[in-house]
Amino acid sequence: MSEMMTGAEMIVRAMQDQDVAHVFGYPGGAVLPIYDALFQQNSVQHILVRHEQGAVHSAEGYARSSGKVGVVLVTSGPGATNAVTGLTDALLDSIPLVCFTGQVPTHLIGSDAFQECDTVGITRHCTKHNYLVKRIEDLPRIIHEAFYVARTGRPGPVVIDVPKDVQFATGVYTGPDQVSHKSYRPKVEGDASRIAAAVEMMAKAKRPVFYTGGGIINAGTEASALLRELAKLTGFPVTSTLMGLGAFPANNPQWLGMLGMHGTYEANMAMHDCDLMINLGARFDDRITGRLDAFSPGSKKIHVDIDPSSINKTVKVDVGIIGDCKNVLAEMIRVWKDKKYQADAEALKGWWGEINKWRAKNSLGYVNDKQLIKPQYAIERLYAMTKDRNTYITTEVGQHQMWAAQHFHFDEPNRWMTSGGLGTMGYGLPAAIGVQMAHKDALVIDVAGEASILMNMQEMSTAAQYRLPVKVFILNNEYMGMVRQWQELLHGGRYSESYSQALPDFVKLAEAYHAKGIRCDDPAKLDAAIQEMIDYPGPVIFDCLVAKEENCLPMIPSGKAHNEMILPDFTGQIGDVIDAKGKQLV
Amino acid sequence: MKSHYSDPTGAQTIERRTLCVLVDNEPGVLARISGMFSGRGYNIESLTVSETEHEAHLSRITIVTSGTAAMLNQIEAQLSRLVPVHKVVNLSAKAAIERELALVKVAQFGEHRSEHRMEALRLATAFNAKTVDATLNSFIFELAGPYEDVERFINLMSAIGLVEVSRTGAAAIARGAEGL
Numbered sequence: 232m233s234e235m236m237t238g239a240e241m242i243v244r245a246m247q248d249q250d251v252a253h254v255f256g257y258p259g260g261a262v263l264p265i266y267d268a269l270f271q272q273n274s275v276q277h278i279l280v281r282h283e284q285g286a287v288h289s290a291e292g293y294a295r296s297s298g299k300v301g302v303v304l305v306t307s308g309p310g311a312t313n314a315v316t317g318l319t320d321a322l323l324d325s326i327p328l329v330c331f332t333g334q335v336p337t338h339l340i341g342s343d344a345f346q347e348c349d350t351v352g353i354t355r356h357c358t359k360h361n362y363l364v365k366r367i368e369d370l371p372r373i374i375h376e377a378f379y380v381a382r383t384g385r386p387g388p389v390v391i392d393v394p395k396d397v398q399f400a401t402g403v404y405t406g407p408d409q410v411s412h413k414s415y416r417p418k419v420e421g422d423a424s425r426i427a428a429a430v431e432m433m434a435k436a437k438r439p440v441f442y443t444g445g446g447i448i449n450a451g452t453e454a455s456a457l458l459r460e461l462a463k464l465t466g467f468p469v470t471s472t473l474m475g476l477g478a479f480p481a482n483n484p485q486w487l488g489m490l491g492m493h494g495t496y497e498a499n500m501a502m503h504d505c506d507l508m509i510n511l512g513a514r515f516d517d518r519i520t521g522r523l524d525a526f527s528p529g530s531k532k533i534h535v536d537i538d539p540s541s542i543n544k545t546v547k548v549d550v551g552i553i554g555d556c557k558n559v560l561a562e563m564i565r566v567w568k569d570k571k572y573q574a575d576a577e578a579l580k581g582w583w584g585e586i587n588k589w590r591a592k593n594s595l596g597y598v599n600d601k602q603l604i605k606p607q608y609a610i611e612r613l614y615a616m617t618k619d620r621n622t623y624i625t626t627e628v629g630q631h632q633m634w635a636a637q638h639f640h641f642d643e644p645n646r647w648m649t650s651g652g653l654g655t656m657g658y659g660l661p662a663a664i665g666v667q668m669a670h671k672d673a674l675v676i677d678v679a680g681e682a683s684i685l686m687n688m689q690e691m692s693t694a695a696q697y698r699l700p701v702k703v704f705i706l707n708n709e710y711m712g713m714v715r716q717w718q719e720l721l722h723g724g725r726y727s728e729s730y731s732q733a734l735p736d737f738v739k740l741a742e743a744y745h746a747k748g749i750r751c752d753d754p755a756k757l758d759a760a761i762q763e764m765i766d767y768p769g770p771v772i773f774d775c776l777v778a779k780e781e782n783c784l785p786m787i788p789s790g791k792a793h794n795e796m797i798l799p800d801f802t803g804q805i806g807d808v809i810d811a812k813g814k815q816l817v
Numbered sequence: 818m819k820s821h822y823s824d825p826t827g828a829q830t831i832e833r834r835t836l837c838v839l840v841d842n843e844p845g846v847l848a849r850i851s852g853m854f855s856g857r858g859y860n861i862e863s864l865t866v867s868e869t870e871h872e873a874h875l876s877r878i879t880i881v882t883s884g885t886a887a888m889l890n891q892i893e894a895q896l897s898r899l900v901p902v903h904k905v906v907n908l909s910a911k912a913a914i915e916r917e918l919a920l921v922k923v924a925q926f927g928e929h930r931s932e933h934r935m936e937a938l939r940l941a942t943a944f945n946a947k948t949v950d951a952t953l954n955s956f957i958f959e960l961a962g963p964y965e966d967v968e969r970f971i972n973l974m975s976a977i978g979l980v981e982v983s984r985t986g987a988a989a990i991a992r993g994a995e996g997l
Contacts, residue, residue: 351845356856360900363844380900414841414903540894543887 233405238367239264239398242331245374246275248407251302253278253293253668255286259306260346261333264398278668278697281689283310285661287317287388288687291326292665295648296623298451300382301665303330308346311392312353316655318388319357323652324474325449327386329377330358336396337365350392359387365394367402375410384417385538386449417537421554421562429509429533429550430566436507437578438585439467442490442519445474445651446512446536448644450556455479455644457560458511464567465574468586470498472513473636474651481640487586488595491519492787493633496594496796497586502527503793504585510534512556515546516652517816525792535559594785595637596799604754606631606706606777610638610678613704616761621673623666625649627659627683630712630783631705635678657686660703664690667699674702674765681707681774682731691744694770702764703772705737708779716782720805721814741772752776789816829885833862835908835915835989836893839997841901842868842876849899850878859892860884863917863986875903881964881987906997908989915989919967921946922980924955933977940977944970955980 236244242265246254255278258266269277280286283305290301301321305314311332321328332354335344351363360380362373370393377389433439441462447454455478462469462485469479470487479486488495490502499521502508508530513519515534520526523545532548534541535556542551552559566572597607610631624639625648626632632649641647648666650658659677667675677684684705694701706712714729738748747767751760751774764771784799790813797808840846847866854861862881869877882892889907896905908915925933934956941948941958944966950957960970964987971982991997 352848355845355849355852365844385898412900415900538898540891540898542894544891544894547887 239268255289256304261307283313288661289665292662296666297669321388327381328388334394361390367400375407419555421552421559434572439507444472444513447478454557477641480642497589499793625662656683663701695745737774746770838878839904865986
C-alpha cells in the first residue's frame with residue numbers, strides 16, 4: 232500500500248491510519264500545508280484552541296479520559312514554545328501525546344529565520360522522544376514510530392518537527408504495520424520469579440497495603456479490574472496517589488482514600504506502619520513519601536513499574552518488578568490462586584482494627600458554616616449531585632485540586648484528570664475541553680480556583696465555538712489559596728502577592744464568552760445553583776464564593792513523616808509546625 | 818539535626834564507572850545523552866563517541882562517570898530508557914581494557930633548560946610516549962594508556978614545563994572473546 236503524496240498529506244493520512252479522530256491545534260505560517268490537507272478531508276476533526284498550551288492540555292484530557300493518544304498540531308517558533316508547558320506536564324504525568332510542530336524550511340534552519348526556534352533542542356528535555364524530519368523519505372516511518380513510542384512502555388509526549396519544505400515535498404507513504412523501531416523495546420511482562428517471590432511475601436504479610444498509582448490507569452481499564460480482583464482475593468487495604476484515583480473504587484470498604492501530603496490519616500498511617508508495601512504503578516514521589524529517612528521504616532517493599540529507572544530511584548525496594556501493571560497483576564492473581572495462598576486472616580483482622588482507629592479520626596472532617604460556603608462542602612455537594620451521572624472531573628492546581636481529590640470520590644478509572652507531577656495551573660479548562668470532545672454526552676466539570684482559571688481562560692472561546700458544555704466550578708476564595716496556606720505555614724502569614732486583586736466579574740465573563748454565569752455565596756442555595764449548572768445545556772462558569780482563609784487539611788508538613796500529619800482538629804500555631812530545614816523544601 | 822532527605826553522597830563512597838552506550842547514530846543523540854547528565858545533576862568525567870558500525874549507523878559512546886553506587890545504577894537506568902539507546906554496559910563490572918590518548922606539549926625556558934629537556938625525554942621513554950614534535954625548546958609527546966598513567970605522566974611533566982594537554986577521554990572494551 233505504497234502511495235505517492237506530499238508530506239502534509241502523509242501527516243493527515245498517518246493520523247487516519249492511527250485512528251486519530253481529533254487533533255487540537257493552532258495554525259501558523261509553518262504548518263499551512265498541513266492545515267490545507269486537513270481542510271480537504273473529513274475524518275480527522277481539528278479543534279481550534281486559543282493558545283498552544285491549551286492545545287496540549289486538551290490533548291492530555293482527551294488521552295487520559297479515552298486511553299487513546301492525544302494529538303497536537305502547532306506552528307514553528309512561538310507555537311512550539313507555547314506548547315512546552317503542556318509537553319512537560321504530559322511527560323511528568325506519563326500521558327501519551329504526539330505533537331506536530333511546523334518548522335522553517337530546511338535550508339533556513341539555523342539562520343534565525345522568522346518564527347524559527349530550535350524546537351527539538353528546546354523540547355528534548357520535556358518529551359519522551361522527539362524528531363526533526365529533514366527528508367520526506369523518513370516522514371511516514373517517524374510518524375508511526377512516534378505513535379508507538381508515545382503509547383507504549385511508560386507513555387509520554389513525542390514531538391515531530393516538520394520543516395515546511397518537507398510538508399510540500401512528495402514521497403512514498405508507508406502504513407503503520409510496515410514500521411518497527413530499531414532500539415526501543417519496552418518490557419511489559421514482569422519477571423516470573425520475582426512475581427512469585429512478591430506473591431509469597433503477600434501471603435505472609437501481617438500488615439500489608441497496596442500503594443497504587445497512575446500506572447494502573449495507564450495500563451488500561453483491564454488493569455483496574457485486575458487490581459479489584461487482587462484486592463478482593465487478599466483483603467488488603469488499598470490507597471492511591473493523586474494520579475491513580477478511580478483505579479480502585481472509593482465506595483469499596485478496602486479503600487483508604489488518597490495518600491500523601493494531603494492524603495487521609497488512615498492511608499498515611501497504614502503506609503507508615505505497614506510490614507509490606509506493594510507499590511503498583513506509582514513512583515515514590517516526594518508528595519507521597521514526605522520525609523524520606525522516616526518513610527515506612529519497618530516495611531518490606533515491592534515495586535511494580537514499567538520504567539526501570541523508577542525502581543530504587545528514591546526509595547530502595549526489596550523486590551523490583553519491571554513490567555506493565557496489567558500483565559504483572561494478572562500474573563500475581565494467577566500465582567496466588569495456583570499456590571492456593573490465603574491471607575493471614577488473624578493478622579489482617581488486627582491490622583484492619585488499627586486502620587479503623589485511624590479512620591475514626593475523620594481526617595477529612597471540617598467545621599461547616601451556615602453563612603459561608605466551605606470549599607469542602609461545595610465539593611461534597613458537587614459530588615452528591617453528580618455521582619449518579621456520567622461525570623468526568625478535571626482540575627486546576629492548588630487547594631481546590633486537593634479538596635476535589637479528597638471529597639469527590641471516584642469509582643472508575645479515567646474519570647479524574649489533574650496535573651500531578653508538574654502542578655500546572657491552567658490545566659483544567661483545556662483538559663475539560665479535551666475530555667468533552669472524547670465524551671460528547673458526559674458531564675465534564677473543571678473544578679477550579681479563581682487564580683488558576685485565569686491562566687487559560689481564553690479556552691472558554693473554544694468551548695463556545697464547538698458547543699462543548701463544560702462546567703467550570705470555581706472555588707473562589709480570592710487567594711491563590713495554596714500559596715497563602717504555605718505563607719501562613721512558613722512565612723508568618725505575610726501574604727506576599729497571593730491575594731487575587733482585581734478579579735473579573737466571572738458571571739459577566741461567562742456571558743462575554745457566550746456561556747452562562749452562575750454565582751453563589753449561600754450554603755442554603757448551593758444545591759439549587761449546582762442543579763442549574765448541571766441542567767444548562769451549554770458551557771457554564773460557576774463562581775462559588777467560599778470561605779477565604781480555609782486551610783487544606785490534613786497535611787504532612789514539608790520535611791515531616793507520615794505519622795506527623797496536621798489533622799483538622801489541630802489547635803496549635805500552624806506557623807510553628809515546620810522547622811528551618813523543612814522550610815527549604817517545596 | 819538529621820537531614821530530611823537521606824544524604825545522597827556524604828555517607829557513601831564515590832566510585833568511578835566506565836559505561837559503554839550503544840546508540841543509533843542520529844542527529845541530537847549526543848545532546849540527549851549529555852543533556853540527561855546535566856539535567857539530572859550527574860557528573861561526566863569523560864565522554865568519547867564515534868560511529869563504530871557504519872552499516873547499522875550505530876555509535877559507541879564511552880562515558881566515565883562517578884557517584885555513589887545507587888546514583889551510578891540510576892544513571893544506567895536513565896540512559897537505558899532513552900529511545901535511541903540500544904544497550905548500556907557497565908564495563909567497570911567486567912575486566913575491561915581502558916585506554917586514553919593524550920597529546921602533551923612541554924616547553925623549557927628556565928635556567929635548567931638542558932636538564933629539563935633530558936628529563937622530559939627520559940620520562941617519555943619510561944612511559945612509552947612517542948615524541949611527535951620537537952623544537953629547540955619544546956616537545957609534544959603522544960601517550961596512550963590507562964587513565965592513571967596519563968595522569969601520572971602529566972603530573973610529572975608539570976614539574977618540567979607543561980604548556981598544554983589534549984586528551985581524548987577513555988575508549989574501553991571488555992576482555993575475552995565475547996562481544997557486547
